[in-house]
Amino acid sequence: xxxxxxVSVADETPSGGRPPLSGDRAGTGRLGDRxxxxxxxxxxxxxxxxxxxxxLFLLWQAVPALAKNEANFLTSRExxxxxxxxxxxxxxxxxxTVVSSIIAMSLAVPVGVCVALFITxxxxxxLSRPAANLVDLLAAVPxxxxxxxxxxxxxxxxxxxxxxxxxxxxxFPLFNSTSISGGTIFFIGIVLAIMVLPIVTALSREVxxxxxxTHKEGAxxxxxxxxxxxxxxxLPFGRPGVISAAMLxxxxxxxxxxxxxxxxxxxxxxxxWTWSVFNGGETFASRIANNAAEFDTPQKAGAFIAAGLVxxxxxxxxxxxxxIVIERRKAFSE
Numbered sequence: 292x293x294x295x296x297x298v299s300v301a302d303e304t305p306s307g308g309r310p311p312l313s314g315d316r317a318g319t320g321r322l323g324d325r326x327x328x329x330x331x332x333x334x335x336x337x338x339x340x341x342x343x344x345x346x347l348f349l350l351w352q353a354v355p356a357l358a359k360n361e362a363n364f365l366t367s368r369e370x371x372x373x374x375x376x377x378x379x380x381x382x383x384x385x386x387x388t389v390v391s392s393i394i395a396m397s398l399a400v401p402v403g404v405c406v407a408l409f410i411t412x413x414x415x416x417x418l419s420r421p422a423a424n425l426v427d428l429l430a431a432v433p434x435x436x437x438x439x440x441x442x443x444x445x446x447x448x449x450x451x452x453x454x455x456x457x458x459x460x461x462x463f464p465l466f467n468s469t470s471i472s473g474g475t476i477f478f479i480g481i482v483l484a485i486m487v488l489p490i491v492t493a494l495s496r497e498v499x500x501x502x503x504x505t506h507k508e509g510a511x512x513x514x515x516x517x518x519x520x521x522x523x524x525x526l527p528f529g530r531p532g533v534i535s536a537a538m539l540x541x542x543x544x545x546x547x548x549x550x551x552x553x554x555x556x557x558x559x560x561x562x563x564w565t566w567s568v569f570n571g572g573e574t575f576a577s578r579i580a581n582n583a584a585e586f587d588t589p590q591k592a593g594a595f596i597a598a599g600l601v602x603x604x605x606x607x608x609x610x611x612x613x614x615i616v617i618e619r620r621k622a623f624s625e
Contacts, residue, residue: 349600356593364597368564370578372585372594379594381601383564387476387572388602391551392544394480394568395487400537402484403491410492411499412521423496430489438553441482442474449478453569467567474554477568482554483547487540494539498532499525531617538613542606548576555581575602 360377362369367380406426410419453475460466502525510520555577564570573581579595586592 349596349603352593353597353600356590357597372591377590381598383572384575384578384598388545388574390568391476391479391483392541394477395483395544396537396541398484399488399491399540403488404495404533406492407495407499410496426489426492434549437482437486438550442554446474449481453477457569464566465568475569476572479551479554482550483544487543490540491536494536495533498529502528534613534616538609541609545606546576548580552577552580
C-alpha cells in the first residue's frame with residue numbers, strides 16, 4: 292500500500308470507500324433531509340391517527356344504538372329508530388349503495404380507459420390537451436348540478452332505455468318492471484358514472500402517458516400494430532394505475548350524497564321494494580342526509596351513525612383490496 296508522508300491513503304478514507312462529506316452529521320444526513328423526512332413521517336402518522344379516531348368515534352356512537360336494536364342490523368329492511376323498541380337494518384341501503392356503485396364503475400371504467408387511450412395514443416398533439424382539459428372540467432361541476440340535471444333533463448332521455456331493457460329482460464328478477472316513476476337505482480348508477488368519469492380518465496391518462504418509450508418502440512419494431520402495442524405494452528404497464536383510479540372513483544361513488552339525494556328524494560319507499568335495479572331506494576349517504584333533522588336524540592343519531600360506520604368499513608375494504616392488487620402488480624411496473 293503506497294504512502295507519501297508515512298500515512299496510508301486508506302487510513303484517511305472511511306470504510307465506505309468515499310471521502311467524508313462536510314454535510315454529514317454522524318451519518319444522519321443533511322438538515323434539510325432530516326426535516327423533510329420528519330415532516331413526511333409526521334404527516335403519515337397524522338393521517339393514520341385521524342382515520343383511527345374517526346373509526347373509534349363511529350363505534351362509540353353506534354354501539355349503544357345497536358345494543359337496543361331489536362331487528363337484525365344486516366338483514367332487516369325496517370328503519371324505525373324512535374321509541375323504546377327501535378328496529379332498523381341496512382339491507383336496503385347496502386343493496387342500493389353497492390349496486391348503483393357497481394353500475395357506475397361498469398360504465399365509467401371502460402369509457403374512462405378508452406378516453407385516456409385516445410388522448411395519449413391516438414389523438415394528435417393539437418387535440419390531446421384540449422380534450423384532456425375538457426374531460427377534467429367535468430370534475431369541477433358541483434354535485435348538486437349533477438343531481439338537478441339528472442332529475443330534470445337526463446331522466447326523460449334515459450327512461451326509454453329502461454323500458455327497452457324491461458321489455459326484453461323483464462323476466463329476470465334483476466330487471467323486472469316496477470311502478471317507479473322517478474329515478475331508479477339504474478339511473479343513479481348512470482349519473483354516478485358521469486360524475487366519476489373524470490377521475491378514471493385523468494389518472495389513467497397520466498399512467499398511460501408514463502409508459503416507457505422503449506416498451507412501445509420495441510413492440511412496434513417487432514411488427515406489432517398500434518392496437519397490439521397498446522395491448523402488450525401500454526395496458527400492462529398502466530394496469531396498477533387503472534386499478535387505483537377505479538378504486539378511487541368507487542370510493543367517490545359509494546359516498547356521493549347530494550346528487551343521489553336529489554334523485555332518490557322522488558322515489559317511493561315501502562312494501563313494494565324489490566331486488567330490481569329499476570326500483571327505488573336510498574344509499575347510506577342519502578338516507579343520512581334526508582334524515583339529518585332527526586338527530587335529536589342519541590338513540591336516533593346512533594342508528595344513523597351505525598349506517599355511516601358500515602359505509603366507512605365498506606370504503607376501507609375497497610381501498611385495502613386495491614392496495615393488495617396494486618402491490619402484486621408493482622413488480623411489473625418497476
